[in-house]
Amino acid sequence: MLRRPWKRGTQCFVNTPDGWQILEINTLFKNPHIQVLQERVVPPGEARARNWTVVRRKQAVVIAPVTENGNIVLIHQARIPIRKVLWEFPAGQIDGSFEPGMDTIRETALRELTEETGFSLVAGGELIYLGYYYSSQGYSDEMPHLFLARHVKPTGLGHQPDDSESILECREFSFQELSTMIADNVIQDANTLALFARLSAKKLLP
Amino acid sequence: MLRRPWKRGTQCFVNTPDGWQILEINTLFKNPHIQVLQERVVPPGEARARNWTVVRRKQAVVIAPVTENGNIVLIHQARIPIRKVLWEFPAGQIDGSFEPGMDTIRETALRELTEETGFSLVAGGELIYLGYYYSSQGYSDEMPHLFLARHVKPTGLGHQPDDSESILECREFSFQELSTMIADNVIQDANTLALFARLSAKKLLP
Numbered sequence: 457m458l459r460r461p462w463k464r465g466t467q468c469f470v471n472t473p474d475g476w477q478i479l480e481i482n483t484l485f486k487n488p489h490i491q492v493l494q495e496r497v498v499p500p501g502e503a504r505a506r507n508w509t510v511v512r513r514k515q516a517v518v519i520a521p522v523t524e525n526g527n528i529v530l531i532h533q534a535r536i537p538i539r540k541v542l543w544e545f546p547a548g549q550i551d552g553s554f555e556p557g558m559d560t561i562r563e564t565a566l567r568e569l570t571e572e573t574g575f576s577l578v579a580g581g582e583l584i585y586l587g588y589y590y591s592s593q594g595y596s597d598e599m600p601h602l603f604l605a606r607h608v609k610p611t612g613l614g615h616q617p618d619d620s621e622s623i624l625e626c627r628e629f630s631f632q633e634l635s636t637m638i639a640d641n642v643i644q645d646a647n648t649l650a651l652f653a654r655l656s657a658k659k660l661l662p
Numbered sequence: 663m664l665r666r667p668w669k670r671g672t673q674c675f676v677n678t679p680d681g682w683q684i685l686e687i688n689t690l691f692k693n694p695h696i697q698v699l700q701e702r703v704v705p706p707g708e709a710r711a712r713n714w715t716v717v718r719r720k721q722a723v724v725i726a727p728v729t730e731n732g733n734i735v736l737i738h739q740a741r742i743p744i745r746k747v748l749w750e751f752p753a754g755q756i757d758g759s760f761e762p763g764m765d766t767i768r769e770t771a772l773r774e775l776t777e778e779t780g781f782s783l784v785a786g787g788e789l790i791y792l793g794y795y796y797s798s799q800g801y802s803d804e805m806p807h808l809f810l811a812r813h814v815k816p817t818g819l820g821h822q823p824d825d826s827e828s829i830l831e832c833r834e835f836s837f838q839e840l841s842t843m844i845a846d847n848v849i850q851d852a853n854t855l856a857l858f859a860r861l862s863a864k865k866l867l868p
Contacts, residue, residue, distance in 0.1 A: 476745045485691040485698055489715040489801065492691060492698065499740035499828045500747065506826070508742040509695040511717060513801070534705035535799040536714040539682045541706065542799065549800075587847030589855055592797040592804055593741040593748065594755075595695065595719070620712070622705045638863035641793030649795055650855035656862050657844035 475500030484509070509595060515556060516600040517565040518547040518647040519583075520655060521575050521608040526662040527628035529573050529608065530648075531615070534622035541624060543637065545648045546572035547600065548618075558585075565603045573626050574615035575608040582606055586654045591646050602651045604660060631662040681706030690715070715801060721762060722806040723771040724753040724853040725789075726861060727781050727814040732868040733834035735779050735814065736854075737821070740828035747830060749843065751854045752778035753806065754824075764791075771809045779832050780821035781814040788812055792864065795856045808857045810866060837868040 470478040477498035485492040491512040496505050521529040530543045548568035550556045556564075562583060570576045577583065586602040617623045629637070637643045638652060655661050676684040683704035691698040697718040702711050727735040736749045754774035756762045762770075768789060776782045783789065792808040823829045835843070843849045844858060861867050 472745060474745075484693070487690070487715060490698070490717065492696070495742060497742050499742065501830060502740075502828060506742060506828070509693060510743040511696065513798075534708075535796075536701060536703050536705065536712060537716040537801060537803045538796055538799050538805075539678060539680075540799075542796075547800075587850075589850050589852055590741075590744055590748075591852050592719075592802070593744050593746075593851050594753075595743060596798070596802075597743045598798055599744075622708060622712070624707060635863045638859055641860075644793075644795050645799050646795055646797050646852035646856055649859040650852055653844055653855040653859040653862065656859065657841045 477505075479505055489513075511596040511598075512554070513596060513598040514549045514551065514554065515561070515588075516547060516549050516598065516647075517561060517568055517603065518545050518600050518651050519565050519569045519603045519605050520545055520651050521569055521573055521605045522662070523575075523609065523628060524578065524607045525628075527630055528634050529575055529626065529628055530634070531572050531623050532625040532627075534624065535645075536622075540644075542645055543643060543648075544645050545651055547647050548572070561601050562603075565601070565605075569605055569608070570611060571616050571618060572621070572623060573608075574611055574613060575605075576611050577605060578607050578609050581608065584660075586651070586658065586660075589646075589650045589654075600647055600650070602654055604655065683711075685711055695719075717802040717804075718760070719802060719804040720755045720757065720760065721767070721794075722753060722755050722804065722853075723767060723774055723809065724751050724806045724857050725771050725775045725809045725811050726751055726857050727775055727779055727811045728868070729781075729815065729834060730784065730813045731834075733836055734840050735781050735832065735834055736840070737778050737829050738831040738833075740830065741851075742828075746850075748851055749849060749854075750851045751857055753853045754778070767807050768809075771807070771811075775811055775814070776817060777822050777824060778827070778829060779814075780817055780819060781811075782817050783811060784813050784815050787814065790866075792857070792860045792866075795852075795860075797852050806853055806856070808860055810861065 480496040584604040686702040790810040
């Protein structure tokens, strides 16, 4: 259970409490959006160090907005890396810190909900935390936090996306429509699928 | 519907059939695991070009192995980028091509199933394709293909993971156990959550 971090140049040596030995971390590339690291690490219970390329990203939020009628609000967003326009739950990155506190995470969720969909919580509505997930734990530390926003209604101001976003449309779907879109490979993003799985396992779907 | 690709140095100009204009792609970083690109793109229906950082990765496969008793086989794998050991469906990258054909995708799924779990299809068992998803469509083109392997049984040889993998354990869970692990934030990876969502929406769960 010892913890002995020290650093010299790009070198470091840390034994984490749960048995990970971090031998070395080098930055290979960095810009405002991602950081690419080369790490030398011994996983718990192993004898040998492994060299691994890791992409660091900010944490994120994903929100399932449900109306008083039990409808689900999705946005239709152009996604440059895959050259597609996808129907998705609203989502966004958390600015300011790589390890944000729960207040910041919840504030970001409420802001992204309103900006991206033009809906917000009704009086007495709840923003319910459903844990988090890793989008691609084999090479990235990206970690979106999952929320159910119940219930929501239109603000009347429409959606006001950030300048960097390409949201073409926003509309309500019934639970049955969403379920069919998932079955038919129309819903294709990890955010919406992971949050649907959490909602389904927690029996929170209409 | 015109398609006019041309290249000079890092420049390129393409109008895709569905309205994407690709103005320029520059490679910022590349190693055997990832490629980081800076792209200048006009999404469909927009007037203005956007500058975007994109991480290219190989495609992947994820397999939900179900036994004749209706149990689900998971592996317990150490994941360096997040310093955690997670219970997950078996999965792996597709080598050889960034745009593999369905034969290669299915072969990779069957190989990863056997290597990582020590289970394989029973005589007459099926490998059922359930579409694909994008792990983080805001910055990456990574696209895992989803399969149900029904039914599977132990090969008797145990799991024989690749040298680069850190699989500590492999065992069967009931559907109820898996569902509880998803509800309780024990299952934390996009692969397992996305495949559970697809199985659930297609009513393929026990």
